[in-house]
Amino acid sequence: MVELSPRKPKAVFQALPRSPSPPSSPTRRSSNLLGLAHCNLKAQKIAMLRSLRAPPLPKDDGIDVNAQSKKGLNSLLRGTFERGEGNSCFIVGAKGSGKTRMVEDAIAALDGNPIVVRLSGWVQRSDRDAMREVAVQVRAEVGERAFLSGVNLDGEEESAESADVRHHLFIEVSLELTMPIKSMSLGAIPHSSLLPLFFSTLPTLPRPVIIIIDAIDVFARLSPRQALLYCLLDTVQNTRGTKGSQGFAVIGVTRDVRIVEEGLEKRVKSRFSGRVFNVVGASGTPTYSDAVLDTLKESCLAKADSVDDVWNQAWEEHVNKFFASNEVKQAVKEVVGVGRDWRVLQRVMMSFVLALTAEDPTLNLERLKSAVKTQRVRPDFPFVKDLPYAHLLVLIASYHRQTQGHEQFNFEMIWESVRDQVKASSAAPVTLAGATTQGIGMKKAFEHLVAMRMFMPIGSERAGTQKEFIKYRSVISRGYLKEAIKGSGETELKKWISRAAEAK
Numbered sequence: 001m002v003e004l005s006p007r008k009p010k011a012v013f014q015a016l017p018r019s020p021s022p023p024s025s026p027t028r029r030s031s032n033l034l035g036l037a038h039c040n041l042k043a044q045k046i047a048m049l050r051s052l053r054a055p056p057l058p059k060d061d062g063i064d065v066n067a068q069s070k071k072g073l074n075s076l077l078r079g080t081f082e083r084g085e086g087n088s089c090f091i092v093g094a095k096g097s098g099k100t101r102m103v104e105d106a107i108a109a110l111d112g113n114p115i116v117v118r119l120s121g122w123v124q125r126s127d128r129d130a131m132r133e134v135a136v137q138v139r140a141e142v143g144e145r146a147f148l149s150g151v152n153l154d155g156e157e158e159s160a161e162s163a164d165v166r167h168h169l170f171i172e173v174s175l176e177l178t179m180p181i182k183s184m185s186l187g188a189i190p191h192s193s194l195l196p197l198f199f200s201t202l203p204t205l206p207r208p209v210i211i212i213i214d215a216i217d218v219f220a221r222l223s224p225r226q227a228l229l230y231c232l233l234d235t236v237q238n239t240r241g242t243k244g245s246q247g248f249a250v251i252g253v254t255r256d257v258r259i260v261e262e263g264l265e266k267r268v269k270s271r272f273s274g275r276v277f278n279v280v281g282a283s284g285t286p287t288y289s290d291a292v293l294d295t296l297k298e299s300c301l302a303k304a305d306s307v308d309d310v311w312n313q314a315w316e317e318h319v320n321k322f323f324a325s326n327e328v329k330q331a332v333k334e335v336v337g338v339g340r341d342w343r344v345l346q347r348v349m350m351s352f353v354l355a356l357t358a359e360d361p362t363l364n365l366e367r368l369k370s371a372v373k374t375q376r377v378r379p380d381f382p383f384v385k386d387l388p389y390a391h392l393l394v395l396i397a398s399y400h401r402q403t404q405g406h407e408q409f410n411f412e413m414i415w416e417s418v419r420d421q422v423k424a425s426s427a428a429p430v431t432l433a434g435a436t437t438q439g440i441g442m443k444k445a446f447e448h449l450v451a452m453r454m455f456m457p458i459g460s461e462r463a464g465t466q467k468e469f470i471k472y473r474s475v476i477s478r479g480y481l482k483e484a485i486k487g488s489g490e491t492e493l494k495k496w497i498s499r500a501a502e503a504k
Contacts, residue, residue: 086239
C-alpha cells in the first residue's frame with residue numbers, strides 16, 4: 001500500500017503596493033499623441049479653428065485703450081437699445097487691429113435682436129446705391145406688413161404723420177400683400193427720390209436700428225455733398241428717447257484718423273456727435289505669438305466628450321514645445337513684421353491646422369513654412385529663372401543700369417553693357433557676330449521681354465524714333481531678379497550680377 005504524503009498548504013502572498021510609474025519620455029508622449037489622434041484630432045482641429053476665428057483683442061503696453069473703447073461702445077449701444085436714443089460714433093484703427101470684431105462683440109452683448117444694416121464703401125460706390133441697400137436690408141428684416149400695418153409689433157398705434165409717410169413710401173407694396181413675403185421684388189423699395197424721407201421712419205420700426213458703415217471715409221470722398229451721411233446723422237440728431245422711438249445708431253468704421261476734422265462736410269460734421277473710439281493692434285511680434293499660443297492651448301483644455309485628459313496633456317506639451325523653437329518664432333515674425341495684421345497670421349494658422357492628419361498630427365516647421373507660402377502673393381514673373389540665356393543677360397544689364405542710377409534705358413544701352421561683359425569674361429557663351437545666344441538674338445530677346453511686359457515703355461513713342469532708342473524701365477524688382485539668377489544655375493551670370501552689388 002502506497003503511503004501518500006500530506007499535501008502542503010498553499011503559500012499566501014500579500015499584494016504588494018505598486019511603485020509609481022516613471023514619467024513618460026518625449027518619445028512615449030509622441031507615440032501617445034499618434035495613437036490617440038484617430039479618436040481626438042478631429043475634435044481638436046474644430047476647437048482650434050473656432051478659437052482662431054475669434055481670438056482675444058490685443059492689449060496695449062500701457063493703458064488698455066481697447067478696453068476703454070469697448071466700454072464706451074457698449075454704453076452707447078445700450079442707450080440706443082434700452083432708452084431709444086439716437087447715437088453716432090466712429091471706430092478708428094489700423095488695418096487688422098480689431099475694429100469690426102469690437103463692433104460685432106458689442107452688438108452680440110445686447111439683450112435683444114436689433115435690426116443691423118451693414119454697408120461698405122468698397123461695395124456701394126454711390127450714395128444712391130447705399131440708400132437703396134439700407135431699404136433692402138431693413139425690408140428683409142421686418143417684412144412687408146410691418147411697413148404698412150400702422151401698428152407696431154408691441155401693439156402701440158402709430159402716429160398719423162408716421163403712418164402717412166409709410167403709406168406714401170410703400171404704396172406699391174400694397175399690391176403685393178397677397179403674394180408670399182419671400183417674393184421680394186424691387187417694387188417694394190421706395191423710389192430714389194423718397195429714400196431720404198424713408199430714413200426718418202427708421203427710429204419708429206418695431207426694433208432698434210443699428211447701421212454699420214465700413215470704410216466710411218470712402219463715402220466721404222466719393223460724394224462732395226455726402227447725402228448718405230447727412231441723412232443718417234440728421235436722423236440720429238432728431239431721434240429722442242421718447243415714446244414711439246425704438247432707437248437709432250450709426251457706427252462708422254475707418255482707418256483714416258483725420259475723418260472728423262478733414263473728411264466730413266460742414267453740415268454733416270455739425271450733426272455728428274463727435275464720439276471717436278480708437279482701436280490699437282498688437283505692439284510687437286511676441287504679442288502675436290502669445291495670442292496664437294493662447295488660442296491653441298485654450299482649445300486643448302476644452303471639455304468635450306471626444307477629448308480625454310491624456311490627449312489634452314499630450315497636446316498641450318506638444319504645442320508648448322513647438323512654439324518654444326526660435327525658428328518658429330522667426331517664421332511668425334516674418335509674417336507679421338511688415339503689416340502687423342492679425343488676419344494674415346490667422347489665415348496662416350488656419351491653413352496650418354487644416355493640414356494636420358491622423359497619420360501625422362504633429363506640429364512641425366516644414367508644415368508651417370508651407371502654410372506661410374500659400375498666403376504670400378504670387379510673384380508676377382515666377383518663370384524668370386527659366387528664361388533663355390540671352391534674356392537673362394538683358395535683365396542683368398538692366399540691373400546694372402539701375403544700380404548706376406539710370407532707371408531708364410534703351411536697347412543700345414543694354415547692348416553696350418552686354419558687350420563690355422563679354423569682353424571681360426571669355427567664358428560667357430555669347431558670340432558678338434550676329435549677337436546670338438542659343439539661337440535667339442539679343443535684340444529679339446529684348447523685344448520678347450517688352451512683349452511680356454517686363455520692360456515698360458516710358459511715355460508715348462514719337463514718330464520716326466527707331467526701336468533701338470525707345471526708352472524703357474524694368475518692372476522686376478532687383479531683389480527678386482537677384483534671387484532668380486541664383487536659382488538659374490549659371491555661374492557667370494551669378495558673378496556678373498554680384499558685381500553690381502559690389503559696385504554700390
